[in-house]
Amino acid sequence: MxxxxxxxxxxxxxxxxxxxxxxxxxxxxxxxxxxxxxxIPFIINDYxxxxxxxxxxxxxxxxxxxxxxxGYCGQVSLGTGxxxxxxxxxxxxxxxxxxxxSMFIHxxxxxxxxAIVGVLFGLPSLRIKGxxxxxxxLAAQFFLVWxxxxxxxxxxxxxxxxxxxPERDVFGIxxxxxxxxxxxTYLFCLIFLTLCAILARNLTRGTTGRTWMAIRDMxxxxxxxxxxxxxxxxxxxxxxxxxxxxxxxxxxxxxLGAVEVxxxxxxxxxxxxxxxxxxGGLGSIFGSFAGAAxxxxxxxxxxxxxxxxxxxPTDIVAHLQLVIVxxxxxxxxILEPHxxxxxxxxxxxxxxxWPFPH
Amino acid sequence: MKTKLATLALGALMAAGPALADLxxxxxxxxxxxxxxxxxxxxxxxxxxFTLLNERDGxxxxxxxxxxxxxxxxxxxxxxxxxxxxxxxxxxxYQPLSTGITYQLxxxxxADGIPLHTMxxxxxxxxxxxxxxxxxxxxxxxxxxASGAINYLLGENGDDLSGKKIALVYHNSAYxxxxxxxxxxxxxxxxxxxxxxxxxxPGQEQxxxxxxxxxxxxxxxxxxxxGVMNQVAVQEAANIRFxxxxxxxxxxSGAEFDxxxxxxxxxxxxxxxxTGLGDDYPVYDDLRQYVADxxxxxxxxxxxxxxxxxxxxxxxxxxxxxxxxxxxMHGVADIDASMMRDGMEALEMTNAKMDSLGMAGFGPEFxxxxxxxxxxxxxxxxxxxxxxxxxxxxxxxxPTDAExxxxxxxxxxxxxxxxxxxxxxxx
Numbered sequence: 001m002x003x004x005x006x007x008x009x010x011x012x013x014x015x016x017x018x019x020x021x022x023x024x025x026x027x028x029x030x031x032x033x034x035x036x037x038x039x040i041p042f043i044i045n046d047y048x049x050x051x052x053x054x055x056x057x058x059x060x061x062x063x064x065x066x067x068x069x070x071g072y073c074g075q076v077s078l079g080t081g082x083x084x085x086x087x088x089x090x091x092x093x094x095x096x097x098x099x100x101x102s103m104f105i106h107x108x109x110x111x112x113x114x115a116i117v118g119v120l121f122g123l124p125s126l127r128i129k130g131x132x133x134x135x136x137x138l139a140a141q142f143f144l145v146w147x148x149x150x151x152x153x154x155x156x157x158x159x160x161x162x163x164x165x166p167e168r169d170v171f172g173i174x175x176x177x178x179x180x181x182x183x184x185t186y187l188f189c190l191i192f193l194t195l196c197a198i199l200a201r202n203l204t205r206g207t208t209g210r211t212w213m214a215i216r217d218m219x220x221x222x223x224x225x226x227x228x229x230x231x232x233x234x235x236x237x238x239x240x241x242x243x244x245x246x247x248x249x250x251x252x253x254x255x256l257g258a259v260e261v262x263x264x265x266x267x268x269x270x271x272x273x274x275x276x277x278x279x280g281g282l283g284s285i286f287g288s289f290a291g292a293a294x295x296x297x298x299x300x301x302x303x304x305x306x307x308x309x310x311x312x313p314t315d316i317v318a319h320l321q322l323v324i325v326x327x328x329x330x331x332x333x334i335l336e337p338h339x340x341x342x343x344x345x346x347x348x349x350x351x352x353x354w355p356f357p358h
Numbered sequence: 359m360k361t362k363l364a365t366l367a368l369g370a371l372m373a374a375g376p377a378l379a380d381l382x383x384x385x386x387x388x389x390x391x392x393x394x395x396x397x398x399x400x401x402x403x404x405x406x407x408f409t410l411l412n413e414r415d416g417x418x419x420x421x422x423x424x425x426x427x428x429x430x431x432x433x434x435x436x437x438x439x440x441x442x443x444x445x446x447x448x449x450x451x452y453q454p455l456s457t458g459i460t461y462q463l464x465x466x467x468x469a470d471g472i473p474l475h476t477m478x479x480x481x482x483x484x485x486x487x488x489x490x491x492x493x494x495x496x497x498x499x500x501x502x503x504a505s506g507a508i509n510y511l512l513g514e515n516g517d518d519l520s521g522k523k524i525a526l527v528y529h530n531s532a533y534x535x536x537x538x539x540x541x542x543x544x545x546x547x548x549x550x551x552x553x554x555x556x557x558x559x560p561g562q563e564q565x566x567x568x569x570x571x572x573x574x575x576x577x578x579x580x581x582x583x584x585g586v587m588n589q590v591a592v593q594e595a596a597n598i599r600f601x602x603x604x605x606x607x608x609x610x611s612g613a614e615f616d617x618x619x620x621x622x623x624x625x626x627x628x629x630x631x632x633t634g635l636g637d638d639y640p641v642y643d644d645l646r647q648y649v650a651d652x653x654x655x656x657x658x659x660x661x662x663x664x665x666x667x668x669x670x671x672x673x674x675x676x677x678x679x680x681x682x683x684x685x686x687m688h689g690v691a692d693i694d695a696s697m698m699r700d701g702m703e704a705l706e707m708t709n710a711k712m713d714s715l716g717m718a719g720f721g722p723e724f725x726x727x728x729x730x731x732x733x734x735x736x737x738x739x740x741x742x743x744x745x746x747x748x749x750x751x752x753x754x755x756x757p758t759d760a761e762x763x764x765x766x767x768x769x770x771x772x773x774x775x776x777x778x779x780x781x782x783x784x785x
Contacts, residue, residue: 051442159770178469257465317429
């Protein structure tokens with residue numbers, strides 16, 4: 001009834017090709033933005049920021065990055081944790097070397113450095129694909145973690161081998177360190193997520209995105225119609241690593257504040273982000289959000305329900321959490337292999353016909 | 359975005375809690391994952407001691423203690439989540455039993471004004487109270503442990519370790535890397551060779567490290583391990599027939615579950631300790647009567663007397679004594695976190711006090727001051743005997759190389775103070 005194209009006339013190509021062509025969708029998007037920027041910063045507290053919203057925002061950036069590589073360009077990567085580590089360590093080195101520069105620039109530069117590293121590790125993708133590429137990126141994961149553990153220069157020769165985020169600001173507002181207010185860290189990550197999502201959305205529906213998808217769907221055919229596989233694959237690696245690097249930098253500097261590379265950016269992080277992308281939906285920006293939300297929020301919600309509401313022992317809840325999340329992943333993959341994004345798409349189709357289905 | 363709204367609603371539900379007078383002690387435990395073997399007994403001991411105080415004495419100073427348990431799985435992200443979710447409840451002190459989580463929490467607790475007690479773990483230079491106002495690591499820290507192990511070896515070798523080869527098998531994390539600097543400084547002082555052998559998380563794969571030990575034949579192996587890593591290391595040492603009496607673990611590598619899987623071959627394995635072991639203390643009679651037999655024990659209730667259970671007990675005892683000190687200092691029974699911090703800084707543990715608690719000789723005598731948050735750093739040595747299943751005391755609590763450790767602490771804490779623009783206190 002409300003959700004339909006009928007009556008929503010477009011008089012220019014520009015209107016016709018916008019991200020949200022349906023009026024209801026568009027307003028919903030504005031409402032979400034208004035709530036995220038205009039309301040949440042005023043009601044947020046430390047718990048909401050550090051336990052739920054920051055991880056969600058940061059994982060969403062990482063998931064968008066990986067989705068570009070896996071979902072849009074079809075290059076399987078298990079190196080996300082390692083690339084996040086590159087972003088984190090690049091950000092740390094920049095923060096300590098140039099204390100007066102704005103955090104904004106540090107994070108962007110950290111993304112840029114990760115993009116360069118990502119392109120280097122993406123080079124093998126020109127020769128190998130599928131499982132073999134997954135193994136090559138797995139090697140990147142282990143190599144990068146080993147490197148950051150092994151070379152003391154990366155952690156400024158600290159005794160513990162940890163990196164700690166010193167206090168840094170943007171326009172005088174503290175963003176990192178323990179004294180950073182919750183709203184500032186939240187807004188900082190939200191701005192990055194919004195920019196990344198808009199950038200990714202527009203890249204993926206333009207020429208670049210179409211060449212990525214052509215490579216994904218059939219690389220030989222793509223080459224025949226004139227897509228340059230070198231350019232397509234390497235840009236996918238670069239853009240993807242840029243996002244993942246930003247996520248790593250934020251994860252370290254804003255969210256955790258202290259990082260130990262083997263624990264925080266280990267192989268399990270790569271899998272976690274990959275799961276987000278698969279559960280959310282391959283080749284969908286919305287799916288990246290949905291997957292990140294699913295895997296960040298669900299464990300916390302289960303914990304709150306199990307421990308705080310039902311009063312069960314913490315170890316039983318922790319085990320149940322694994323069982324339930326695991327079962328839900330399997331269930332989703334069986335019932336809806338295209339992820340949460342597909343469920344959303346189906347729901348929208350239904351809504352268009354509601355209340356008079358065929 | 360819809361899920362965000364749903365969780366908002368859920369959070370509103372959570373925020374509305376009861377506000378009775380109680381002393382809130384969060385217990386960031388880990389009963390799951392590769393480090394659960396150590397996390398379970400520690401958390402059980404920690405919980406049981408407070409249960410005992412509630413059941414026997416009606417709390418501390420008449421105010422009941424409420425322990426909030428939160429599962430971290432030894433994972434720093436979950437640790438942060440646990441910290442944020444419990445600090446609003448009026449948490450008095452955090453004891454995360456994880457060096458990684460400690461590093462996360464040091465700046466946060468300092469900003470929030472909540473004390474952090476890392477007993478025998480965490481950041482060693484936090485012993486310098488001039489820089490770390492809210493962090494305490496009495497009665498002993500890792501650098502005491504490293505020096506204690508070397509002192510013990512010096513004693514075995516007639517005060518001469520020159521030319522000896524010592525290998526350090528360590529968990530490749532902030533925890534395992536802590537002793538390296540001390541051992542290196544001591545190597546210069548005493549002239550032994552130090553080989554570093556990192557083991558990656560979780561520590562199940564150690565074949566190559568022990569192959570290297572077999573090839574290089576070090577005279578002694580010192581281990582900084584935790585969780586499943588310990589069992590594997592002891593097993594591997596037995597497999598290459600490394601003489602167990604030359605193998606010394608830090609206190610976190612010296613519990614029953616670390617040596618039992620290797621069976622008889624583990625006999626002779628040594629470990630450091632800063633607490634009493636076994637259940638031959640009067641406090642255990644009360645624990646059995648009020649907690650275990652009453653069915654109120656935490657977890658499965660089968661850990662009484664275990665090494666890490668005793669450590670949990672000791673940590674809880676130190677916390678409750680600090681609460682008592684704080685109550686006396688401020689004349690308030692229902693203290694808050696800043697009073698707790700004062701209480702910890704003024705804590706004095708005497709033999710008479712421990713005697714009255716039924717824990718005579720459980721730990722060393724010490725007093726905390728504004729400058730010294732690290733305690734005396736006394737380290738004992740015990741040895742495993744598989745036939746009786748007990749740890750036998752080889753060396754009583756002995757002092758460690760204060761000169762070397764003091765210089766290292768001053769250096770590291772000064773670096774931290776410079777990095778974070780902290781001005782020194784206590785003047």
